[in-house]
Structure formats: C-alpha cells, structure tokens
Amino acid sequence: MRTMLRSILVTETFITATKARIGTNNDSAALTLMSTDIERIRMGFRQLHDIRASIIQVALCAWMLYRDLGVVFLAPIGLVIICFIGLAILMNFIGAAQRRWMSLVQKRVGLTATITSSMKGLKISGLPSSVGHFSQKLRVGELTAEFITPLSQIFQNIPKVISALACIGRIQAFMEREACDDFRQFSATFEKGNEKGSLGSILLDDAEVVIENGSFGWAQDKFILQEIDAKIPKASLTLVVGPVGSGKVTQRTRAPHVGFCDKSAFVLNESIKENIIGFSPVNEDRYNEVIKSTALVFDFDNLLQGDRTNLGSDGISLSGGQKQRISLARALYLQTNFLVLDDVFSGLDADTEDQVFRQVFRPEGLLRGRQTTVLLCTHSVQHLQVADYVIALEGGRVTEQGTFDSLMSGNGYVNRLELKGSSESETVSDGSSIQNIPNESSSPAGIVKAVKPTIAPDVDPSRQVGDGTVYKEYIKSMGWLLAGSAIFFSCLWGFFLNFSTISRSSAYWASFYALFQICALVSLVLLGACIWIVSIKRAGTNLHDDILKTLFRAPLSFFTGTDIGVTTNLFSQDLKLIDTELPDATVNTLFSITQVIGQMTVMITSAPHLAATLPFLAVLLYVLQNFYLRTSTQLRLLDVEAKSPLYTHFLDIVRGVTTLRAFGFIREDIQKNASLLTTSQRPSYLLLMIQEWLKVVLDIIVMLLAVGLTTFAVRIHSNTAFTGAALYSLLSFGENLAGIVLFWTKLETSLGAIARLKTFNETVKPEDMDAEDIHPATDWPRRGVVELKGVFAKYGTNDHDGTASSFALRDIQLTIDSGEKIAICGRTGSGKSSLVALLLKPLDPTIATAENIFPMKAVFLPAGSTVQKNLDIDEKATPEECKAVLECVGLWDYVEKLGGLAAGMHASSFSAGQRQLLSFGHALLRCSVRQRKYGANEQLGGILILDEVSSSVDRETEHVMQEAIRTEFKNYTVIAVSHRLDMIMDFDRVVVMDTGEIVEVGKPPVLAQEAGSRFRGLIRAGNK
Known part of the structure; x- marks a missing residue:
C-alpha cells in the first residue's frame, strides 16, 4: 500500500506542477512535497496496521481481564483512556506544528536547490557566506519548529499518522491551486467562414x-x-x-x-x-x-x-x-x-x-x-x-x-x-572583415569539462556495514556529554522498569512499585529530552552546517559533474532520515538493550537453567543481524540514491515548464517521470520485503524459545510459579531481543545518511589549498590596482597535460591602474569568463566580498523572500538606501506596485531585464553601504567587475546603467566583460581575447579605426 501511495502522490504532484500558472509555481514547494512530505506520509501509514491491531489486542485483553478479575479491569483501562485523552489534546497541536515545520523545510530545500544551480553566480558575487548564514538560519528555525511537541513521540504510532495526514493536507492544498488555463483558439478547430466574430473570419x-x-x-x-x-x-x-x-x-x-x-x-x-x-x-x-x-x-x-x-x-x-x-x-x-x-x-x-x-x-x-x-x-x-x-x-x-x-x-x-x-544595412564591410570562427585545432577557454555525476569514490565508505567511524561522527555531532546522558537515562529506565518484578514480599512490592514506575517514567522523559529535543537539534544543525560549508567550498567542476538531484537529496532525504528515523532507531535500540538486561536478571533468578541458552541465542541473533545488514544497508542507500534522478528531472521540468509546454513535451516528461519513479521504487519495495522477512524470522525464534522452555519445565516438574514467571519473562525477553536486532539494524541502516554526509565532506575537496586564503583589511581594496604577469591557468587539478592548449588562459600580461575603466571583449568561449574567474578565484569569499561584482545571471532567494532581503541579503543597508538604489535603476515604481520593500517576491514576476537591474542595484547598494561606513568625505576606491551588465536590457536602460557606473563608481577600477561594444567606447582601454590569450589591447576609438584590428572586426559585426 505504501508503495502504491507514493506512486500516486509523486505522479499527481508532478502533473500538478506542470499545470501550474507561470509566476505562481514554487519550485521549493513542489520539491519538498515530492521528497520530504511524501516520505513522512509513507512513515505514518507504515504504522496504520499496527494501530488497528493494537486496538483489537486491547479489546481482547480487556475482555480476558474482566472474565478473571471482574470490574477491577477498569483500572488499567481507565489509565489507558486518560492517556488517550492526553494524546488527543496533544494531537491538536501536532498537525499545525507539522505543517509549520514542513513549510520551513520547504524554504530550506528550495534555497539549497537554488544555491546548487546558481553556484557560479553566487561565488562570483561573493554571496556564499551571506546565503550560507541565511540557509543555516532556516535550518535552525526548522529544527526549533520540529521539536515543539517532541515527547509526543513516546506514543510512536498515532503522532506519525497525524503527521502523515498533515502532509497529505499540504499536498491537497498544492493540487487545488489554480492551474494554467489556455483560453486560446486555434484555426484548426474551426471552419473558415463568414460568421462575424469567428476565428476563421478574423x-x-x-x-x-x-x-x-x-x-x-x-x-x-x-x-x-x-x-x-x-x-x-x-x-x-x-x-x-x-x-x-x-x-x-x-x-x-x-x-x-x-x-x-x-x-x-x-x-x-x-x-x-x-x-x-x-x-x-x-x-x-x-x-x-x-x-x-x-x-x-x-x-x-x-x-x-x-x-x-x-x-x-x-x-x-x-x-x-x-x-x-x-x-x-x-x-x-x-x-x-x-x-x-x-x-x-x-x-x-x-x-x-x-x-x-x-x-x-x-x-x-x-x-x-x-x-x-x-x-x-x-x-x-x-x-x-x-x-x-x-x-x-x-x-x-x-x-x-x-x-x-x-x-x-x-x-x-x-x-x-x-x-x-534597410538599403544601407546590406552593405558588407571591407578591410576589417569579421573574424572567422577559429579553426578546429583551437580550444575555447572557459569550458569546464563535465565528469561522471557522482559524489563518491569507487569504493564508497558509506556502504560499509558496521563502520565505527559513522557512530563516532554521529556522537560527535550531538556532543559526547549528551550521548553519555542518553545512555545513562536509558539504563535507569531499564533498571526501574524491571527491578520491581523481582520476587519480593508483598509489603515491599506494594510500597515501592509506584516509586519505581515513577522513576522509570522520569528516566524516560529525560531520555526523550536528550534525544528528541537537544541532541537532534544539535546534530541536525552541525551536520547541515558541515555539508553546507563543503558545498560552498567545492570547485565549479563539482557542480558540472554532479546532478542537482544528488546534492538536493543530501539536504532533503538524508537530513530527513537524521531528523526522524535515526532518533527513533536510537531510542528504541537503547530501550530494547536496557529492557533485555533487566529481564535477563529476572529470568536467571526465576529459572537459572535458562542461562545456558543465552550464549547460543546471542550467537544466533548476531549471525542473523549480520546477514540482514549486508543487504538492508545497500538497499537503503540504493533507495536514497535512486531518488536523485527523479528529483533532478523534476527540478529541470519545473524550471523549464514554459519551454516544455510550448514544445508539447509535457506528456513525454510525465512518462519519463513515471519511469524514473518506477526505478526509484524498486529498492524501496525490496527493503520493505526484507524488513518483513526479518520480523517473521525473529517471531519464529521467540516461538521456538517458548516451546523449548515449556517442554523443559514439564519434563523436570519445576515450580509452577517460577516457571510461569520465567515463561512470561521469556516471551518479553524474546520480543525485546528481536527488538534489539530489528532496531539495531534500523539504526545501522539509518546511519547510512550520516555515512553519506561524511563521505560527501571527505571526498568533495575544496579548490583552495591549506593556508592559501589571505584576509585583507575590511576597507580593502582602497585603490584597485590589478597586475597580472605571465599567468597560465586551467580548470581542474587532475589534468596533468602541461601543453599550452590545455590551459584556459595562457601567458596573460596585464596591468590595470587605479580608477581605470577596462573592457574585455572577444568571441564566446574566448576566455573572458576565465579571466574574471582568475581575478576573483570564485570560491574565495574574501576577495569576492571585498570587490564589487555583478554577474551575468542574477541570483534570488526562494519565492516569498522580501524584495529588501533579495536586494540586501547581508542586512546592512537601511530601507531608505534600498529605496534610493531602486529609484536609481528605475525599479521603484514597479516594486511599489508589488507592495514595497516588504513584499514577497518571485523571480518570475520580474522580466529578465528587471532581474538584471535588481542585481545591478545590489552592486550599487554595496557601494553605498561601504561609503557610509567610512564617511561621505572619504574617497574610497575599489574594484567593480561587470559580467555582461547589459545583456538583457534595452539601450535606454543601458545608458542609465552607464551613467550610474560613471557617477557611483567614479573612483573604482572597472573591469567589464561585454558583448555590447557601444557601451564601452568611452572606456580607457579594451582588451580583446581569443582562445585564452590577450590578442589586442588599446583605446576603443583608436582600435575601432585601425585597419586589421580584431576590435574593429567585432564592431563591424555588431553594426551589420
């Protein structure tokens, strides 16, 4: 049923996302519903049959108690009813808390997907640190919201069902959103005629x-x-x-x-x-x-x-x-x-x-x-x-x-x-003809070689069973003191729960029974506080922070060769396992171990001859769990990994739904989604099957123990009271032994998420070397002088080819004086972006933050973030400064219509040109904040790097941006990559690049008139 349920929900969520109206489609919402929400629904409905069976068992037990004890049976039943009333009260808060938590998960996962797909722009803009802090803040808020009602997990089944129902409500709300209606009429559906108003007549x-x-x-x-x-x-x-x-x-x-x-x-x-x-x-x-x-x-x-x-x-x-x-x-x-x-x-x-x-x-x-x-x-x-x-x-x-x-x-x-x-436009230029496309032996600079999409080495440590370093990593993330406290409280729980069942006098039993039970409950509460409140919040925060730092430090080649679904899976599925299944498995494993220790004492006291069977039973269970883990661990990892292509495809489709609708590819993409879904279901289904197999085998072992004990007791005519106590303890003991195996294997399987994060942190190496980063003064650079002498550069450190053709940049000789305006031109792939990357070393947040960079592609926070937050992600500017910047770039009137700076925004509600203007406004705001920090009278210089600043704007807007550059950045050294050559004619110098080399440097007006000039050829090509 759970497999069918996931198939239906994933398919319907995908179809709904393809029908959403442009401008209202929220990538993060749909992705979170498909991943985290649906997985929680599966977890909740896994307990549905247990709840039904438990109700039947309670009814039968109540009838048997009534038959033997009479109305006294109402005492335990009354206690159960009181617990249910308390649980019902608690349920009123769980649904709302779950929806609030899932909405925060949605924002964080959406931001992660945005980060992964826009990493190049983020690095160039110097925003990784700011966006990283914002993402970590979302993670902390998410964990805080998750554990508002943590102790409700003591009643492990009903809350999970309530959580599943809350997630179903979120999916239903998503599916009920207004779909894209197509009101257009096509001539193929009409007969051409003279009827007035018909399409054929129009x-x-x-x-x-x-x-x-x-x-x-x-x-x-x-x-x-x-x-x-x-x-x-x-x-x-x-x-x-x-x-x-x-x-x-x-x-x-x-x-x-x-x-x-x-x-x-x-x-x-x-x-x-x-x-x-x-x-x-x-x-x-x-x-x-x-x-x-x-x-x-x-x-x-x-x-x-x-x-x-x-x-x-x-x-x-x-x-x-x-x-x-x-x-x-x-x-x-x-x-x-x-x-x-x-x-x-x-x-x-x-x-x-x-x-x-x-x-x-x-x-x-x-x-x-x-x-x-x-x-x-x-x-x-x-x-x-x-x-x-x-x-x-x-x-x-x-x-x-x-x-x-x-x-x-x-x-x-x-x-x-x-x-x-039009008559003039047909004139073909002579003299300085357009530069032909380079011959095939040339190599375009700036293309990062794609590699196999993977994050792990050929021998993946995360697939090893029983890896002690994974336990160490988990304990380290929550803290050694907290882990020790959890073990201590679980031991107290087992002691107090079983100590009172040891044979004592009636007076002793009556006076201390309540005390032991109260102490057991207190220990349980303290254990729950350690695991479900403190440790998971601390571990979840630390583990998220570690992989987020690794992601931002990763070289661009990592994002080239790794599916966005793989990375998103780490931040959604793996963290979901750490937040939900792993703590459950940890607590239940500790429960089972301490219960077994206590019951073992009771059994040996009641029936000493049973002690001889314990070593054989321990060996049998050890062999069983080893046999099971060898398969279950691999299936759990395959289950998580098989979802990555599904998420990658889903993110691609949501991002390009307009194009796919126009092409008529939606039906084919739905079929592809179904195929990927089927593939992702296989390991999940097999994992469920072997889990059921394990339960059956453990039940058979407990049954054989009970039969053996009964047969032995009858043969030796032992004391019936002790035999009864031993038989009762044996059944509970067998169940708890089976529980140890079941929950231990679940713990090992869930720890695969920790292993994957650990592997990610260890295998994704940062591009910068140890002690390489230099942290300059906060007001650096004050002058903005750039000097490059004989620089060779290439992408990737694994390329051992030392020939000149393997380098993206070759023998770069360039000196840029303070305050000079330099333009970089050349054919697509000539090395312009590589030169910018060299100047920034994109992964170095210190340099990128100190300089002021405007990337070609604007980067925005998830839908719903305010206009001010997108403009001032560092939260250093005043609302007045933000408004002034928007007025400068001509966007204030439009933003005001949306609701002002505090209005939530969606990137699709801005045109491409407006998004570029907003990104340019971000650069202006940085300059304004920096100037305010050091005083209006301080003549601060710096470096402004513009990567295709006007690629998506009209000429009038381009002139506005030029004027802003001349006035707001008059003391800055400006380095502009541009294909619009009329924008850079008033620059001090132009640098023309070809196949990773500087082939021409000079003043734009001079080169434009020089016969045979590369720059002149580019101008003539643009004027045709």
Missing part, C-alpha cells in the same frame, strides 16, 4: 497569429499587456522590441503551440545532443544542419566528449552564449512552422551573433528556406532592418507596428533608435 490569409483587443498577465486582474491588437505574418520574421518591462516576455509566451526559446536559456542536466533533440524523432541530417547554423560545431570539436558532454546543473559547464545557442538549436530542430524566440542573442559576442543571425534568420538562412514564421523579441535592434514586420511595445501596449521602413518614417519608438535604413 484570421487573414497572410497572418499566422492575430490578436484583437487582448489583455494578458501573470495574475488575475494584473495585466502586463493591455488592449493588444497585433498580427504576425506567415513565413516571415517579426521582431518585437521595447524597453525593459514593456511586456515582451508576456507577448511571446502567449503564442500557440510552437518552438520556443526563453531569455534565460533552459537546458537539462543531460548531454548536449539530448538537450537539442529532446523527445523529437532523431534525424541526423536535420541535427547537423541545426548545429552548423547555430555555430556549435566549433564548440563540439573542442569539448572532450563533443555533443555527448553533460551540461551539469543549469548548464554550469557552458558559457551563457553557448547555452543560448543550444536552446536555439533545440527550437530549430523541432518539427514546427512557428517559432517564438526571446532575446536569443543575449550573451553572444557580436561576431557569433552576426554569424548565427545570418545563417538562421536572413533571407539566405535556415528558417527562410523552411518558410517558418518567427516571432523574435530582442534588444539587438540592429537586426530590425532585416525583419519583415516590427511590433514596438511600451508600457504594456503596442505603440506601433509595420515594416521597418514605414516605422522609420514615423516618429515612434523605432525612429528614436536612430538606426540605418
């Missing part, structure tokens, strides 16, 4: 899509696009342009069933070829045509595994431009005659952009030959003159539409762009 012969008076938005009554009237001609290239936040994103996602590219390139944690083909039929000719058109052939030739290279979590092994081209290639490979593309050129250098545009979109390109209708939303307005049709958006409304020449003759948005006419 569509024109030359139009693929027609919108009449349409309003669209992410939430009800909050329209971003208003009163839209637009048409998209068939077999043509239509460009949608407009400022940041004007509604271009909403415009393109309302298109029909099409090939689609999001602005934030969506790639799966699979090979490049699998990403491009997806669930489409394999056609090698079409595939080769697509990768050639998107200029991916060069990149494949220089990857160790070519197009079979695994991309890692969120494509961390590739540059932003490479991910964009893979996303575009996937759309081009799809068998469709309609494409919707959202700013697919962001992150591409001018040279590569020109080549891709020419081979895909121009009249001689791939799509024109296929007669494909293309809707392209872009900030690369230099391509407007090639478009057949242009739609301009401002303020969520269509301000103008038509051909490029007709719009240029007007006074609207397109005319204000001051572009050349």
